[in-house]
Amino acid sequence: MDALSNLLLGFSVALTPVNLFWCLVGVILGTMVGVLPGLGPAATIAMLLPLTLKMDHTTAIIALAGIFYGARYGGSTTSILLNIPGESSSVVTCLDGYQMARKGRAGAALGISAIASFIAGTVGVLGLMLIAPPLARFALRFAPPEYFALMVLGLAMVVFLAGESMVKALLAMLIGLWIATIGTDLFTAESRFTFGQTKLLGGVDFIAATVGIFAIGEVLVNLESQGGAEIFKIAKGLRNLLPTLQDLKDCRFAFLNGSIVGFFVGALPGAGATVASFMSYGIEKAFSRHPEKFGTGVIEGVAAPEGANNADAGGALVPLLTLGIPGGNTTAILLGGLILWGYKPGPLLIQEHPELFWGLVASMYIGNVLLLVLNLPLVPLFAQILRLPYYVLYPLIVGISIVGVYSVNNSLFDVWMMGFFGLLGYLMRKLDFPAAALILGMVLGDSLERALRQSLMMSQGDLMILVNRPISATLLLIAAMILCLPAARKVRSWRVEAIERES
Amino acid sequence: MKYRAMGLPMIIAVLLSFTFNRAWSQEFKPSKQIETVVHTGPGGGSDLFARAIAELLQKEKLISQRMQVVNKSGGGSAVAMSYLAEKKGETHTIGFFTGVWVTNPLTTAEATVTMKDLTPIVRLVLEPAVIAVKADSPYKTMKDFIEAAKKSPNQLRQSGGSVTSRDNLMRMLIQKATGTQWTFISFPSGGERLSNLLGGHVQLMVIEPQEAGEQIRAGNLRVIASLTEKRLASLANVPTIKEQGIDVPLIPQARGVVAPPAAPREEVQYWEGVFDRFAKTASWKQYVEQNQFEDGYLKGPALSKFFDDLTVQMRDVLKEAGAKVVR
Numbered sequence: 059m060d061a062l063s064n065l066l067l068g069f070s071v072a073l074t075p076v077n078l079f080w081c082l083v084g085v086i087l088g089t090m091v092g093v094l095p096g097l098g099p100a101a102t103i104a105m106l107l108p109l110t111l112k113m114d115h116t117t118a119i120i121a122l123a124g125i126f127y128g129a130r131y132g133g134s135t136t137s138i139l140l141n142i143p144g145e146s147s148s149v150v151t152c153l154d155g156y157q158m159a160r161k162g163r164a165g166a167a168l169g170i171s172a173i174a175s176f177i178a179g180t181v182g183v184l185g186l187m188l189i190a191p192p193l194a195r196f197a198l199r200f201a202p203p204e205y206f207a208l209m210v211l212g213l214a215m216v217v218f219l220a221g222e223s224m225v226k227a228l229l230a231m232l233i234g235l236w237i238a239t240i241g242t243d244l245f246t247a248e249s250r251f252t253f254g255q256t257k258l259l260g261g262v263d264f265i266a267a268t269v270g271i272f273a274i275g276e277v278l279v280n281l282e283s284q285g286g287a288e289i290f291k292i293a294k295g296l297r298n299l300l301p302t303l304q305d306l307k308d309c310r311f312a313f314l315n316g317s318i319v320g321f322f323v324g325a326l327p328g329a330g331a332t333v334a335s336f337m338s339y340g341i342e343k344a345f346s347r348h349p350e351k352f353g354t355g356v357i358e359g360v361a362a363p364e365g366a367n368n369a370d371a372g373g374a375l376v377p378l379l380t381l382g383i384p385g386g387n388t389t390a391i392l393l394g395g396l397i398l399w400g401y402k403p404g405p406l407l408i409q410e411h412p413e414l415f416w417g418l419v420a421s422m423y424i425g426n427v428l429l430l431v432l433n434l435p436l437v438p439l440f441a442q443i444l445r446l447p448y449y450v451l452y453p454l455i456v457g458i459s460i461v462g463v464y465s466v467n468n469s470l471f472d473v474w475m476m477g478f479f480g481l482l483g484y485l486m487r488k489l490d491f492p493a494a495a496l497i498l499g500m501v502l503g504d505s506l507e508r509a510l511r512q513s514l515m516m517s518q519g520d521l522m523i524l525v526n527r528p529i530s531a532t533l534l535l536i537a538a539m540i541l542c543l544p545a546a547r548k549v550r551s552w553r554v555e556a557i558e559r560e561s
Numbered sequence: 562m563k564y565r566a567m568g569l570p571m572i573i574a575v576l577l578s579f580t581f582n583r584a585w586s587q588e589f590k591p592s593k594q595i596e597t598v599v600h601t602g603p604g605g606g607s608d609l610f611a612r613a614i615a616e617l618l619q620k621e622k623l624i625s626q627r628m629q630v631v632n633k634s635g636g637g638s639a640v641a642m643s644y645l646a647e648k649k650g651e652t653h654t655i656g657f658f659t660g661v662w663v664t665n666p667l668t669t670a671e672a673t674v675t676m677k678d679l680t681p682i683v684r685l686v687l688e689p690a691v692i693a694v695k696a697d698s699p700y701k702t703m704k705d706f707i708e709a710a711k712k713s714p715n716q717l718r719q720s721g722g723s724v725t726s727r728d729n730l731m732r733m734l735i736q737k738a739t740g741t742q743w744t745f746i747s748f749p750s751g752g753e754r755l756s757n758l759l760g761g762h763v764q765l766m767v768i769e770p771q772e773a774g775e776q777i778r779a780g781n782l783r784v785i786a787s788l789t790e791k792r793l794a795s796l797a798n799v800p801t802i803k804e805q806g807i808d809v810p811l812i813p814q815a816r817g818v819v820a821p822p823a824a825p826r827e828e829v830q831y832w833e834g835v836f837d838r839f840a841k842t843a844s845w846k847q848y849v850e851q852n853q854f855e856d857g858y859l860k861g862p863a864l865s866k867f868f869d870d871l872t873v874q875m876r877d878v879l880k881e882a883g884a885k886v887v888r
Binding site for chain 2: 100101103104107108111197198199200201202241242244245246247248249252254255256257259260261327328377381382383384385386387388389390391393394397398400402403404405406407467468508512515516518
């Protein structure tokens with residue numbers, strides 16, 4: 059029973075017409091869910107769960123998993139075209155993706171995100187197939203101190219999100235960290251910064267905040283500028299609508315980086331795709347030969363995070379299928395589905411139901427190909443949206459944002475929050491504060507604080523627990539090195555100046 | 562005489578059937594989709610439970626309208642409960658409660674809606690819990706663990722949910738009964754709680770038998786006590802905590818259905834009828850068994866009393882546990 063014969067078994071399951079059909083249905087639905095902001099894969103799968111009861115169980119999980127990873131493909135579309143993050147894991151894609159669209163390279167950005175998604179998605183499945191059990195065991199070594207170090211490493215990425223001023227970036231990040239504290243404190247059940255509002259007990263909705271800051275803020279800024287006449291340059295001809303060979307070459311490292319970071323972060327039950335996409339963006343910029351251009355529309359800045367959030371889907375299935383442990387909302391629903399269908403998800407699932415696991419793995423290879431074939435032709439079509447005159451486009455952006463944010467919790471309060479964050483986003487742009495740094499603080503704040511407090515509970519308040527464990531020590535060391543980078547660059551530029559002055 | 566004797570009951574019968582008919586025509590029957598409120602996001606315990614019940618009710622053809630699950634997560638159960646309170650007078654909205662709906666308003670000042678405000682309909686299940694350790698840990702019984710905890714106070718650790726969760730309250734009660742102390746670490750998701758136990762970062766966890774079942778079978782976990790009155794059928798060789806000489810009150814984890822405040826009598830009767838029939842179906846019994854729940858069917862005044870008693874019990878336990886009780 060080696061991987062190859064198992065995979066053949068898997069393909070014999072996945073290639074039956076019924077399974078092929080439902081795989082296609084799943085990925086199409088997933089793409090649609092991803093494109094529409096708000097409605098996420100978790101809610102969609104939950105809604106469709108009853109329909110699967112009459113299906114063959116392997117067919118059912120093939121279809122539902124298709125929605126799960128298909129949504130990661132679609133998430134980039136509105137991020138790139140309209141600066142509206144389609145899914146929370148596509149927030150980082152806005153940074154360079156939207157700038158590319160403004161420069162008339164929307165097609166290239168959409169195309170590269172489909173290609174990166176395909177490559178990383180496939181690597182994710184490969185990882186799931188080959189190293190799932192040992193990886194799951196490794197992931198169990200991650201306790202709160204390791205998560206704390208991972209989140210610190212994530213926060214260190216703020217260095218790469220800063221524009222002109224590091225101080226402004228740090229300030230924005232701190233505001234983000236503060237926003238993350240709003241709501242009920244898990245450890246004491248006390249409410250923090252809720253101003254007596256029941257609706258704030260659950261914290262600030264992440265989608266409402268990001269859509270506000272990115273989409274609404276952008277619209278407000280553009281409205282101000284000279285009637286906003288010509289914002290988007292539209293490339294003519296189909297050739298310019300897809301990434302060039304040079305683009306692909308530029309993204310070689312990004313594909314690799316996104317795949318690996320996404321897969322490993324995805325396999326940790328306490329992290330998530332948003333963390334993975336921020337990390338891979340930071341790594342991409344750290345190793346780039348032109349880091350100063352990030353944020354102005356470089357193609358690697360799209361490829362890395364989009365790859366990461368797709369590889370994450372494969373990674374997230376590792377603890378679910380090998381241990382029966384869900385890492386997030388969507389995998390929790392898949393777990394619920396497995397139980398409902400009569401399986402007992404746990405460490406023995408793969409061994410006792412090889413056709414389920416290998417059928418799913420094989421279907422994910424097929425699904426990723428289907429998604430690529432499906433998404434590439436859509437690129438020129440989607441890019442046409444930008445031909446709309448601004449008096450159509452802006453109301454469209456605002457409309458999609460409102461509907462999307464409302465649909466997450468059916469909450470009008472969230473729509474007001476989006477409006478508030480829109481104003482904040484506008485002010486931040488005017489004052490040149492990097493919005494991405496604030497979002498980074500918001501994403502990580504919750505986990506960071508939690509992991510720190512959990513660690514200190516473990517050690518009875520002894521801070522040494524953070525540095526005397528090998529994994530967390532390594533991660534913290536890398537974070538420290540990243541934080542020193544700007545200083546190192548400054549010193550180098552001083553030296554260069556000094557040498558120049560002397561000569 | 563005979564005719565008369567027959568006639569009177571006939572007339573009464575006819576009259577009665579009239580009144581019944583009128584009562585019939587006034588009987589409540591959902592005329593549109595039923596909004597079903599849960600306090601967790603998609604994939605949370607309450608969400609999955611509500612979706613499963615909705616599915617089974619439909620499968621058994623006990624309801625004519627679709628149940629649409631609406632996720633109102635946030636603030637424990639506060640957001641969902643205040644949403645239900647706002648729906649006063651709406652007969653097509655119901656909610657799925659858990660024990661959190663009783664404890665949360667006790668500790669959260671902002672959570673102004675309590676179970677007293679809502680209309681109880683039915684309690685469906687009680688979720689049993691067990692105490693699990695890693696399979697290779699030295700603790701074979703509760704006594705082993707308690708002794709170890711006595712030897713090195715606060716050095717042992719338990720993973721669990723929020724401080725007001727049953728996990729933590731049971732810990733508080735056991736600590737008090739045995740004069741020991743160990744640390745409780747909160748994790749928001751069940752996945753993290755379990756992976757920290759499997760990874761050996763914590764030594765103990767209060768877990769539902771269904772969640773532990775597969776880990777036990779795979780040889781990853783060992784159950785050292787059940788937090789139930791009687792031994793569980795699926796874990797017949799595991800003694801209850803009381804059998805092991807630790808006499809603590811057991812906190813029930815209930816799940817069931819409530820309606821918005823002051824729901825009309827007819828609506829309550831309709832749902833009671835639906836669930837009466839439902840509780841007798843084979844698919845319900847199978848669901849209860851599959852998830853290793855205890856059938857906790859209860860309605861009417863008995864259910865109101867259950868909520869009242871539970872509120873009093875939880876207030877005491879929370880105070881004892883040192884939590885801030887606000888009402």
